[in-house]
Amino acid sequence: MYIIIVGAGKIGFFLAKRLCGGKHTVSIVDKDKLVCEEIAKELEALVVCGDGCEPQILEEAGIEQADVIAAVTGDDEDNLVICQLAKEKFRVRRSVGRINNPDNEHTFAELGVDVPVDSTKIIAKIIEEEVSFSDFVNLMSFKRGKLAIVRVDLPADSPVIDKEVKDIKLPLDAVLVSILRGEEVVVPKGDTVLKTGDDIIAITTVGNEPQLLTLLIGKI
Numbered sequence: 001m002y003i004i005i006v007g008a009g010k011i012g013f014f015l016a017k018r019l020c021g022g023k024h025t026v027s028i029v030d031k032d033k034l035v036c037e038e039i040a041k042e043l044e045a046l047v048v049c050g051d052g053c054e055p056q057i058l059e060e061a062g063i064e065q066a067d068v069i070a071a072v073t074g075d076d077e078d079n080l081v082i083c084q085l086a087k088e089k090f091r092v093r094r095s096v097g098r099i100n101n102p103d104n105e106h107t108f109a110e111l112g113v114d115v116p117v118d119s120t121k122i123i124a125k126i127i128e129e130e131v132s133f134s135d136f137v138n139l140m141s142f143k144r145g146k147l148a149i150v151r152v153d154l155p156a157d158s159p160v161i162d163k164e165v166k167d168i169k170l171p172l173d174a175v176l177v178s179i180l181r182g183e184e185v186v187v188p189k190g191d192t193v194l195k196t197g198d199d200i201i202a203i204t205t206v207g208n209e210p211q212l213l214t215l216l217i218g219k220i
Helices: 010-021 033-042 055-060 076-089 102-110 119-132 209-217
Strands: 002-006 025-030 046-049 068-071 094-098 115-117 136-142 147-153 174-181 184-186 199-205
Touching: 002 010, 002 076, 010 025, 010 033, 025 033, 033 046, 055 076, 068 076, 076 094, 076 102, 102 115, 147 209, 199 209
Parallel strands: 002 025, 002 068, 025 046, 068 094, 094 115
Antiparallel strands: 136 147, 147 199, 174 184, 174 199
């Protein structure tokens, strides 16, 4: 994929580094000339120095051929403008916008950002889960609140323990994305067997979480 990342702070840099390693074509935009020069030395990526809110700068970064744009600056207003420009003017298929102020999540979703990422909310929910010993946590929603990424911790009495994924009848519009098993990340396949203590990461439609929870845990 061709991916444009606007904002070359720590998040933007490590995101670019990871995506470059995954054999994607990456373009990075940032206002800071010194930051751009340093990144250009370290990564095999197109680096454009300029304001990502300006269409001309996005064009220099290759926006017309981009599949995804990720606006991860420290300014929510900039991130929103960048995502809207990408979607409405350049018809980029997918936009990801970093949210620094959790109060802005609804605005991002309503104004068409495909995946608003509120890291504060995600971290808070994970902390709350650990403190409350909850079996289920909704990590984030996207597609204007229609889809949710959820995490389910399988207890010992889960009805799916020791079952293969292919034998589990998931609710409509639910998909198992990954399994966190200790320090290991398992990509679920048909013959993958679920075990006690597995942390299941799944995508489901919003409102469908209770059915998924009942299937994986046996209770609501």
